[in-house]
Amino acid sequence: MTDHHGPQPTADEILDALDPEQRRVAKSVDGAVCVLAGAGTGKTRAITHRIAYGVLTGVMQPMQTLAVTFTARAAGEMRGRLRQLGVSGVQARTFHAAALRQLQFFWPRTYGVDPPRLTESKIALVAEAVHDCRLRADRTELRDLTGEIEWAKATQTAPDDYPGQVRATKRKPPRDAAEIARVYAAYEKIKAGRGQMDFEDVLLLTIGLLDDRIEVREQVQAQYRHFTVDEYQDVNPLQQRLLDLWSQQARSLCVVGDASQTIYSFTGATPAFLLGFRHRHRTSEVVELVRDYRSTPQVVRLANRLLTHATGEAARHRLELVSQREDGPAPEFVEFADEPAEAEGVARRIRKLLDRGVRAAEIAVLFRTNAQSEGYEQALADHGIPYVLRGAERFFERPEVRQAAVLLRGAARSGGGPGAGGDAGSLAAEVGAVLVAGGWSPEPPSGSGQVRERWESLNAIVRLAEDFAAARPGAALPSFVEELAERANAQHAPTVDGVTLASLHAAKGLEWDAVFLVGLTEGMMPITYADTDDKVEEERRLLYVGITRAREHLTMSWALARSPGGRAGRRPSRFLDGLRGGAVSPGRAAAGRTGEGAAQGSAWHPGESRARRAKAGPVRCRVCGRGLADAAERKLGRCLECPTDLDEALFERLRDWRLGQARVLGQPAYCVFTDATLTAIAEAEPSSVQQLARISGVTRTKIDKYGPDILAIIAGSSAEDLAEAAEALIAARDDDAVPGPEDPV
Template sequence: MLSTLNESQQKAAQHIDGPMLILAGAGSGKTKTITTRLAYLISIGIDPSSILTLTFTNKAATEMRERAFSMIDKNTYPPLLCTFHKFGLLFLKFHISQLGRKNNFVIIDSDDKKRILKSIDKETTTAVLSSEISKFKNSVVSIAEAKASAQDKLYMQIADVYEKYENYLEQNNLVDFDDLILLTYKILSTNKELAKETSEKYRYIMVDEYQDTNELQYMLLKKLCDQHNNLCVVGDDDQSIYGWRGATIKNILTFGETFENTLIIKLEENYRSTNKILFHANALIEHNRDRLGKKLVGTRGEGNSIRVYESQDENEETRKITEDIKKLISNGESAKDIAILYRVNALSRALEEGLNRANIHYKLVGGLKFYERAEIKDLIAYFRVITNANDNFSIKRIINKPKRGIGKMTIDKLELESHKKSKSMFSIIKEYTPDELTVLVGKKNSRTLKVFMASVEDLQDVLEDTKMRFIDLFEDTFDFKSTYAKVIDAEDRLANIDEFYGYLRDFFIKNIDLNLEDFLNEISLESAADAISDEYISLMSIHASKGLEFKHLFIVGMEEGFFPLVGDGSNIEEERRLGYVAITRACDELTMSFVHSRFYKGRRTQLVKSRFLTESDLIKGSLTIEKNSAFKKDDLVKHKIFGMGRILSVQKAGKDLKLNINFGGMKRDILSSFVEKI
């Protein structure tokens, strides 16, 4: 079973006792190595029931199980190989009684969770409550700590809801997804005997995709290793791209410090991409400071150079890419081997339209098509009401967005009256006197509905007068964006809304004689234009592409502000890791594209090409950022003669680095090739 592995993979597979970090570069045979190690441990007589392998997805667990089990005796007791959450579920079924609860608990899904939160607090956005409570749990923040750390009214309210939500779960013997790990950790923390027993049961623990672990998962692993240090983790610090959902890159960066005598093995041979692609991926990621340092080495030959497309706008960009794709398909390439990646989901709109026009079948991976997104459907419903106020279906969708206090009962009463009188709901609101409307829906709702009707009529007048002022006045009137400003994926949603506004503006500029109704008719045709086919190219965000590979890859939106995202909350090192992930999805051919202008926040904006194009040595540019090649200031290093020292400064010296090192008071300038990092 070891014969198909390279030297580094064999070394990792045969390591048995003590902590080990397998630093596995993109396309370096990570899964093959960890599954072979699992089979190897069993083959040398280690009890399979003492081996625990943890993954992040059921899909990964299934693939690893099949690959590992194909190498071992069919009669062997199967070792436990599952997700973190599945492990938590199994543990709680045996031990939740430690918390004074029964083991016939029910696991609630995200919709159940939102319904419970909604019943507790109708005012605060449910998505915000759900997200913040999840963060509390994954950072092991208690209710008391959440209350003590609340700095403003919103977080005081969230902490209060957190307490009521937890009480509700306990009273009804429910657990949410986060509880599967949190309650397991709590039990192991409070029962030392059980922690010892569990740790002795699982003497050999392996973790896949370790760079994606969060604070809680790290703390659980520490408990599971209570009686031993036989923890093997596999991951790639350069592919840690989920900081926004709680993953902590420090878990992998500090693994060697946390677990003494860690063996670090680097898998640097890449079996996926050509040398040219790997050269530029390595060049980009070397600019990051927070990394352990490795360099991908190709096994597939030089390959073609990466192409960089420069276009005036997104329409020219889409035209070039669709022409390339048509050529590839006509030359016999399979559509499933072709993909287009982007950092910001809103960029898919222009691509979707271009692909529809070119009759190229596509699928959106891990996302909804542009016109199927909730925020866009809401906008379309608003515009339909403005062009045709008698559209009951659209009125029902938007009458309480943003929230106006119009509940389901009020909508039902209006709809019933509409059927009785054979008039539209809008006509009822318009024609009834305030007193008549008050009898139907109550005084407060009557006033709200009259204001809504007047707003729609004002915007109808604006459309008659000047189309170009319509969008600004629409947003001023309804404050539509506020509906999505505080949801968990607000940035994406608001970008989609701005993209839609920009598209409408552009439509009015290019079609002076056409109106809003013509625009709505056109997009109805576009969104229904998908033909049925077995062969699709893939459109997806870079996050959705992780773990996938494509022979022919296009990365669009290589502009500052789009990729990398810049501004509040953005992390340039994580953005750069995303760039590295994107480039290393390509096997044979890669095209990266930037434009001089795009719709940005609803207006056409001049853009600057991405720094990543310069940093990856694809184009020359004035932007220079100091490289980090595994050595940086304050690193500890070892020299054969001078022993251990600390780096004081790093300078470029040809292809090497000149390090000024303090060896216990004696300072020396030494080239980096003569020392090794500790």
């Protein structure tokens, strides 16, 4: 039950660490309690202290306690906090993980066979179903169809009932409802025939097992007597049905949520269960958490004002947050002439924050759709700013991280690393000493992108050791290795240094010192297909989530045109009405100077390429003529599956040159050019600056910096010769110690 690596707090100490409202939550360890917790109000702290208090007072037994949340990362964080409070043995899992665990245990004992295998690719099965129905669907349509099937299963809608349910809920499916019902039925048939199940089936089969077998239901209900459900506003009907079966005989049930942060209704999630909790549990206690410990009063006031215009059931239960922090800077509202200027302006502001000491990992750029990320990737790369795309390769699956785990396990078994026991015997120093063999050093390398990226991963582990030691003084290396394994199982990754690029949906549950909310125009926020009052209100809540991610610095921006020289017909989001107060930074004027300044003497004429882009209209595949929606396809100018005229030898020369540039600059390779841009260059083989400028991803800054090299490589010069010349130029600059025209000052 206890953690043996530090003194266990007493029950009174658990309560002393909380504010009055959080203390009420912690003491409500019997019966039902509904916690309405606003953004940044310490809900995770409140519910973990509640569990710890319940265990320490003897009301709860750890093995009879199940905490349920919606992401493996959140579950891992909850387990980590409980360990720090001296409590282990509590099950903290996602709905699906908890159900799958029960299914794998009870199914063989009940039916004598293993449960169906969890499918690795739902979208592949949907593609097969589409083919069997003699229909056609591109990749975007396949994702939409998969989403519809997930919604139907989450709302317990069978294939035959799908068209009627669509009409009843006024849902607008991506294609004819009867066709989707056919695909849905075919998908279920294929899956069943192969003995497979999807994530929704995990819940459905567990519900069926508990419904059909009273002995299984009684065993589960006897096992778990205390339940905590985080992010309860995101529960869908299927999850609620499972929770009802689990908790019928529960001694305590605590649900936590915020109706103003309901942003997943497209998956079947509804705040109705949260808002109706007190009616279903007549004796329940309701506690509101409104003290915001995350954001400055300026950010909190803006978030509160946004919700004053909200309508609907969730709006009637909105919480008025009260900041507990000191004053900070006023939120900025910035208007730009076009999207490239907006991305450039955001990158410049981020550079200023970095120069003032804000860490890259504490900055985020948040957008409505993932397709918006490309311009910001390019702008940050232009400025040599490292970034992390949320949803990219998982941290614990990186080769250097796996190797680091092996090294640390070996050191723990042998009694500690090289620094153990000496003057440098702190946990972080010990971990760092072990990871030297994996490529870590106290100072970041000045080498190539891969070397720097590897170091960032290892340095994140060292920083994690620092945080772990601060939370648990005296903890030894074996304890940290155990913590690392727990985090790996939960995919609870430490922070890697780099500006986060993420969609607003992906940002839920996270926070940063500085947040840039970009692309805030009508048609994007709210999104075009938000065509009902309820959908528009969900878009407002999505913006609210974005605003409340910021601790101190908040910038909200929009562009009046998509492309340079395009018609400035866009309008700022309606949600900004009443928030701006007429104070808009002169981003538009600055954007104009950014786009055309410093062009004198250059062979590139921005006005010409802007005019071309403005006349171009929708981007279409140069091979088959289909409209291109995917960012990578737009960059290439063709569908990914269409035949390519790529000059592979030229592409390899460009890659070699890029690697040399990255080494010289001490930046990741993508900061020079992304793979997609290099591919587009190798396919187009431009012979002039004007032709090079027409390629998506080749900005004016890139033209000035790399244009002559690129054209020389296409003309036949070797990457090695150009790399040597670049190194000589950098060396000469270093020797002179005088900033060059491209050097940051």
